[in-house]
Amino acid sequence: MSRIGKKAITLPANVETRIDETNRVFVKGPKGEMSVQLASEIEAVMENQEIKLKSSGSTRQSRAIHGLNRSLLANMIIGVTQGYERKLQINGIGYKADLKNKKLAVTAGLSHIVEVDQPDGITFQLNNPQLITISGIDKELVGRIAAKIRSIRPAEPYNGKGIQYIDEKIKRKAGKSGK
Structure with a gap:
């Protein structure tokens, strides 16, 4: 058992x-x-x-x-x-999110704007252009949508630019050490 x-x-x-x-x-x-x-x-x-x-x-x-x-x-x-929620932080110059007609438009240093549809049972909330809150009653769906948004541009270890969970720690690396 x-x-x-x-x-x-x-x-x-x-x-x-x-x-x-x-x-x-x-x-x-x-x-x-x-x-x-x-x-x-x-x-x-x-x-x-x-x-x-x-x-x-x-x-x-x-x-x-x-x-x-x-x-x-x-x-x-x-x-x-109680419901479930995940918060995502967007770091980087010009990186931001915008909410348009149940679609989350993410500008993350790519040549185009990435749009993520809001499925039934999930709500997107923008506290500011760099902070996204995803909430709903289905834990698996909330986590999957948060992971999908994060995968657009995961935070990189050198400058920390990208999308990360609020409670996520990015292991930073030293850059080039000049001559």
Whole structure:
């Protein structure tokens, strides 16, 4: 049995859950609604404001899937109650972002402006032209969109120019040491 998988998930008071016969769990909270399809060897059981996942298999693969499904369910519950957000910092002269019609236009020293579409369930917010906040209820989607924006121009180690996460540390390198 997975150590993570056997922990019960406590449900907050403002969250409604329901489990259907196809092993799909629906979670509804103040920020939205999400669902996840559990693996076939995993069974979800509701008991007094707690969800417990039980695994029928004992192989290494089934233990891993047990922990994975428990983590996905816990992330959904946090997402519909609190939400997730990632912040990106843009460093460099002339590097900036602009929000146009649900599209984020990033100018990052390339020959063209890169546009990133805003998918459903995700919101972009510009605190200033160099600070982007990506928020939503789906942890995986928020992280994927943040990584996509960061990949436009990752921060480089010599001058620190580029796009980086707020909490990311760039390992700086010394430049050329003249004659």
